[in-house]
Amino acid sequence: MPFPVLGCAVAPPGHLRLLEGLTPEQARAVTHGPGPLLLLAGPGAGKTRTLTHRIAYLLQTGAAKPWEILAVTFSVRAAGELRLRLADLLGEQQARAVTAATFHSVCARLLREHAEMFGRTENYTIYDQADVRRVVDWLLSDHERGQVQQALADHGQPASAELLAEISKAKNRLLSPEGYERAAAHPAAALVGAVWRELESEMRRSNAWSFDDLLAFAVRLLSEQPHRLAWLRQRWRWILVDEFQDVSHAQATFVDLLAGPGGNLCVVGDDDQVVHTWRNADPSHILRFADRHPGHAEIVLGRNFRSRAEILDAAVRCVSHNEQRTPKALIAMRGAGGRVQVAALANEYQEAHWVAGQIADALAAGVPGGEIIAVARTGYATEALQRALAHSGIPHRVLGSLGLYERTEVRDALAYLTLVQNPADAQALRRAVASPRRGVGPATATRLVAWAREEHEGDLIAACGEAGALTAVRSQGARERLAELGRGLRRVRGELASGRSLGHAVIATVTLPGGLVHHYEHQRDASADPEARRDAERVLEDLRSLCRAAQGYEEQHQDKATLRGFLEHAAGLHAQEVRSGEDRRMTVSTIHRSKGTEAKLVALLGCEEQLLPSWRSLASPDAGQLDEERRLFYVAATRAKDRLVITHVAERNGRPTGGPSRFLVEAGLYQTDARRAA
Numbered sequence: 001m002p003f004p005v006l007g008c009a010v011a012p013p014g015h016l017r018l019l020e021g022l023t024p025e026q027a028r029a030v031t032h033g034p035g036p037l038l039l040l041a042g043p044g045a046g047k048t049r050t051l052t053h054r055i056a057y058l059l060q061t062g063a064a065k066p067w068e069i070l071a072v073t074f075s076v077r078a079a080g081e082l083r084l085r086l087a088d089l090l091g092e093q094q095a096r097a098v099t100a101a102t103f104h105s106v107c108a109r110l111l112r113e114h115a116e117m118f119g120r121t122e123n124y125t126i127y128d129q130a131d132v133r134r135v136v137d138w139l140l141s142d143h144e145r146g147q148v149q150q151a152l153a154d155h156g157q158p159a160s161a162e163l164l165a166e167i168s169k170a171k172n173r174l175l176s177p178e179g180y181e182r183a184a185a186h187p188a189a190a191l192v193g194a195v196w197r198e199l200e201s202e203m204r205r206s207n208a209w210s211f212d213d214l215l216a217f218a219v220r221l222l223s224e225q226p227h228r229l230a231w232l233r234q235r236w237r238w239i240l241v242d243e244f245q246d247v248s249h250a251q252a253t254f255v256d257l258l259a260g261p262g263g264n265l266c267v268v269g270d271d272d273q274v275v276h277t278w279r280n281a282d283p284s285h286i287l288r289f290a291d292r293h294p295g296h297a298e299i300v301l302g303r304n305f306r307s308r309a310e311i312l313d314a315a316v317r318c319v320s321h322n323e324q325r326t327p328k329a330l331i332a333m334r335g336a337g338g339r340v341q342v343a344a345l346a347n348e349y350q351e352a353h354w355v356a357g358q359i360a361d362a363l364a365a366g367v368p369g370g371e372i373i374a375v376a377r378t379g380y381a382t383e384a385l386q387r388a389l390a391h392s393g394i395p396h397r398v399l400g401s402l403g404l405y406e407r408t409e410v411r412d413a414l415a416y417l418t419l420v421q422n423p424a425d426a427q428a429l430r431r432a433v434a435s436p437r438r439g440v441g442p443a444t445a446t447r448l449v450a451w452a453r454e455e456h457e458g459d460l461i462a463a464c465g466e467a468g469a470l471t472a473v474r475s476q477g478a479r480e481r482l483a484e485l486g487r488g489l490r491r492v493r494g495e496l497a498s499g500r501s502l503g504h505a506v507i508a509t510v511t512l513p514g515g516l517v518h519h520y521e522h523q524r525d526a527s528a529d530p531e532a533r534r535d536a537e538r539v540l541e542d543l544r545s546l547c548r549a550a551q552g553y554e555e556q557h558q559d560k561a562t563l564r565g566f567l568e569h570a571a572g573l574h575a576q577e578v579r580s581g582e583d584r585r586m587t588v589s590t591i592h593r594s595k596g597t598e599a600k601l602v603a604l605l606g607c608e609e610q611l612l613p614s615w616r617s618l619a620s621p622d623a624g625q626l627d628e629e630r631r632l633f634y635v636a637a638t639r640a641k642d643r644l645v646i647t648h649v650a651e652r653n654g655r656p657t658g659g660p661s662r663f664l665v666e667a668g669l670y671q672t673d674a675r676r677a678a
Contacts, residue, residue, distance in 0.1 A: 035264065038267055038298045069238045070099045070239045071098060073103075105568075105573050127208050139195055247282070273634070306638070308337050309335055310336060311642075341646070343647045373589065448463055485515075602643070602645070608652070612632065648661065
């Protein structure tokens with residue numbers, strides 16, 4: 001039953017304002033009462049507006065208190081956007097009382113409170129894929145791992161990335177190593193299982209979890225602790241999930257457990273925009289929502305407020321060739337007046353020059369840089385364009401280029417800080433003692449870790465501080481440098497415990513004697529190689545930026561700022577709230593990363609057979625892979641508001657391409673609009 005709506009005497013004036021300007025479908029969604037609700041929202045249909053207005057409506061009707069609402073998003077960017085919209089509607093104080101976060105962030109919070117159930121402490125580290133891969137590489141090379149070495153002898157050694165992908169897929173299916181081995185068709189399933197068991201043991205001893213683990217262990221927590229689950233259901237009585245088409249089996253199970261049978265669960269998604277199956281997204285969760293939530297309500301948000309009719313119609317014609325989809329009647333509310341243009345060019349250099357010219361013309365005509373996006377199936381397909389934009393002096397940003405926290409030397413500094421927070425983290429120690437090198441190789445680091453676990457209860461900082469007694473390290477100089485590192489980290493840890501600021505702790509850590517700043521200052525001042533000197537100065541500026549970022553984080557969070565929170569911030573666990581209009585540059589991106597964006601002008605490069613669709617999808621016997629490529633085209637096209645420019649070339653990287661993409665034909669564009677650009 002819906003809540004009171006427009007015209008009902010019991011609805012206060014605030015509710016009437018919340019319903020103003022909404023479509024009938026949006027108003028139905030906003031005022032929907034208790035019980036499960038599925039919103040099928042096409043591109044540009046105002047799904048974020050609908051979700052935020054629903055939250056505000058729940059609060060202003062008195063149906064919910066702010067702390068009883070959990071809004072979960074698939075991406076950090078979406079969580080930030082949701083928070084900003086809520087603040088605009090509700091005010092900063094009330095908006096912050098609503099839990100609006102990513103799946104991983106919510107799971108991390110739950111596990112902080114119950115880490116001891118799984119052999120961790122609340123100071124655990126979160127490993128990204130690169131961190132986990134380093135651990136897997138180490139396990140494969142460690143001859144003390146009998147089961148792993150036996151499995152290697154039996155099955156050979158697949159690439160660690162392949163093993164990790166299998167483990168990740170299995171974790172997202174909520175399998176155990178034993179369950180995986182029983183069900184897997186992979187020829188090296190026994191090796192995957194052996195590595196997985198050793199990986200779990202090592203990460204438990206390092207007090208660490210991976211991003212996949214956050215989901216899998218949170219589901220275990222809810223499944224194995226019925227009293228905790230009952231408490232959470234009382235706390236979060238209203239659950240809203242954005243981008244539901246992109247959730248994995250683990251994420252869908254987590255939501256179902258929290259909501260319970262017939263719970264107040266509202267999910268929004270579009271099966272035509274599933275483009276992350278390679279990251280374990282499973283479109284069946286939205287297609288079969290009715291099976292898991294009988295008696296649910298379903299509302300289609302089919303009015304597109306973004307794209308002109310010419311753009312939306314072409315995109316829909318293409319994606320309609322997918323058979324496994326929910327048909328939707330989409331309406332371009334802005335009507336006709338858009339332009340779709342397909343340009344055939346000789347090679348990627350001509351393509352880049354031509355697209356850069358189109359962008360320059362648009363900027364000269366008054367289109368803001370923030371309203372221009374150039375996308376392609378892969379990052380390498382935009383490299384020539386990036387050079388052309390730089391040559392033309394067109395300011396641009398590249399989504400997916402290395403941010404501050406992804407740069408190697410900054411991650412080295414974060415390893416030091418991670419040790420201060422979690423002195424059991426063996427991976428952080430291995431990285432720290434190698435940056436800069438202290439005469440401690442991988443084998444010595446392994447002996448140091450073993451000694452810390454045997455003699456110092458796993459405290460690697462304490463073990464470093466007493467490394468003078470570690471006879472396994474034969475070099476006196478190496479022992480002294482390890483002891484110096486241990487003393488420095490122990491001092492920083494003590495200063496933090498005594499109330500010194502986070503900013504001070506970060507500065508003190510990067511400037512430790514014999515540490516990162518000392519090393520790169522020496523390289524800058526003493527190297528005979530000009531390139532090495534310039535590179536050292538770049539690293540030093542990155543380290544300064546890290547210190548400024550820590551100080552900015554502390555200013556934003558004030559007395560709630562912690563080292564653990566800053567490390568989670570650096571890991572991308574929490575939403576970054578960026579106001580629209582703060583970045584006026586145009587954007588270059590892959591299609592995957594462009595999801596959730598929009599612009600007046602969108603340039604789609606490389607719309608060619610074997611690129612979009614990819615050669616892998618064309619070679620695969622699984623028709624679902626080609627369907628996903630078609631959805632990628634659909635997502636790219638529907639980023640455009642007024643103008644969509646599509647290119648294909650005859651040669652790329654000196655080799656003939658597969659010719660114009662079949663998607664151009666399916667969209668009804670190639671026969672009528674294809675032309676060779678001058």
